[in-house]
Amino acid sequence: MPDLEADFAAALRRAASALGAREGVEPAVEPSGQPEAGDLSSPVALRLARDLRRPPRVIAEALADGLRTEGLAHVAEVTVTGPGYVNVRLDDATYAPAVITEALAREGQTVLAQEPAGRGKVVVEHTATNPNKAAHVGHLRNACIGDTVARLLRARGAVVEVQNYIDDTGVQVADVLVGLRRLDFPPPGDLDPFDQYCSRVYVEVCRRYEVEPALLEERRTTLRAIEAREEPVAGEARRITARIVEAHLGTMARLGIRYDLLTWESDILELGFWRHAFDLLQRSGLLQHPDAGPLAGCWTLPLAEGEAVEAAPAEVEAKVLVKSDGVATYTAKDIAYHLWKFGLLGLDFHYRLLQPGGPVSSASTPGGPGPGPAGFGRAARVVNVIDQRQAVPQRMVREALRRLGHVDQARALHHLAYEVVALSPAAARTLGIDTSDGRSMYALSGRRGIDIGADALIDEAQHQVAAKARDPETAHLLAAAAVRYYLLRFGLNAIITFDFEEALRTTGDTGIYLQYAHARACGILARTPPLPAPDRAPRLAPPERELLKRIDQLPRAVAAAAETLTPSGLATYAFQLATAFNDVYEHTERIYRLQDPVERGFRRALVDATRVTLAAALELLGITPLRRI
């Protein structure tokens, strides 16, 4: 008995087929909107009405007859209501134990919903924070989305490899080098984290560019030296970016976020990835090198007439891959990187283990452990978690793959776009930001110093929660739960208008509430000794029926969230599950007071099934379930 909704849908499909409905009409099945009508309902008769040229009500009755004849497991009654809904009422006595048995069997399972087989490895790229400053809440949103997407894909049985791309040869790194060299900042104190120190340098140097154009020239020469791997600049860049990457890994680890592989842009240059990709593009006749015009001296990837990237702005006639000073753009290196991700480049990184238990890092020199028998990269599918503002360059990467003849890979490259984190004008003012321009929101920006530090937020959450937590580790896990849940519960298209009070809230629709529900279930189980779970359920209270249906939904919720790559759907599911459990908790007799062993055994098993199911949902959200608070 795996899945009641799926069984119902399958039976409807058979019944519809018997009526002569054409194939391909997937019967929608949902928990009934009207509890008195039944437990599960389907409006499929309404959809079939046109095809079959019969009134929906008549079709619904015929479908219901078919279901009754077939005799579905765990179904007590089939009814037709309203304009033509087919409903089933479940047989409490048998479906309830079946759901519980199924849920308990999921304990310790890593695969919760089976992926259609044979899709190969999925490479998920996320975080990719420029290594020149401390991570802020916007970067945290990226990482939480990416991390949960990776967990969801794994829960569907996919082989997933998480990569964090380190843009250590970009302009922002040059900015900080210029700042450190020219601004006479006092060196950071012992208690002043290096990444936060660099954040201040970065903001200041960006401000100085406006009044000191000479600094801009210095940025250009610095960037060129980084790209050409000229010492001492390249070494300086590598030392600073390594320290900041270490800080980023530390910040993300506080939320349970880890990577399989760090890929360094400088390795892409040093190992000739870009050189080789350039040759491939050049040989395929895809590049232009104009002698005149605004792009004179650049190497560009033109948007040919008629085959332009979907929705590309008309003004974009070509994307610059190599600037007139010979420096490759981010997009150029990204094209090389993606050829490698799909195993199409014919070159590979060297690898080294950063530290025991930590991620593997790419390297440009041989040594250290190899990539293992499976190797890195060679993806069948790539998911890039990158904010919506980078949609155009992402399309260019895909377009380059397509024009090089890698049509399948271009199709398998998915830009998972999400909206930014912003501040309300009031919140911006409290941070001392000038809001006299009257904008309705201010997107977080490290460069402009519009910034909620990631570590600061986690620190604050931990501080708020410390008084009620039994120990510091519990406080840390509660804080992580609060922050992760807050950043995941919004849809990808929603701009998060950051609100400290809301992010740190401990009641209602929050990660803390979920933790509490899980701990409560554990507390009940600890108090009531195990009993054999009966194979027939006693009479159920309405909240218990709701809870059972939620528990039964887990695989469906996971499958849907994984399919659509939307963590927020899973967050909503977890909250509904916890709410259903709290409702039962509040409105049923305390288990330790029950005398009848059958009743006691059943209700304890229901709590246990809730515990297993909620823990699974929390793990997927990247929240470590707590047994005690």
Add this chain to the structure above:
RNA sequence: GCCCCCAUAGCUCAGUGGAUAGAGCGCCGGCCUCCGGAGCCGGGUGCGCAGGUUCGAGUCCUGCUGGGGGUACCA
């Protein structure tokens, strides 16, 4: 200008084309001889505007208004 996203309750947000659109917060009022109350229960004439498609539209299409983003030799 062109392209993308958004507009749902006082606020912040959910809502695979299906029945009477839901949460959280805030506000008011209830419920604890505890299974850990960070909880539960009650209190609500809300889908920006105008058309269209459909048996059925918050959801799809067109236009409009308002907001955000993109349209770099930044990423």
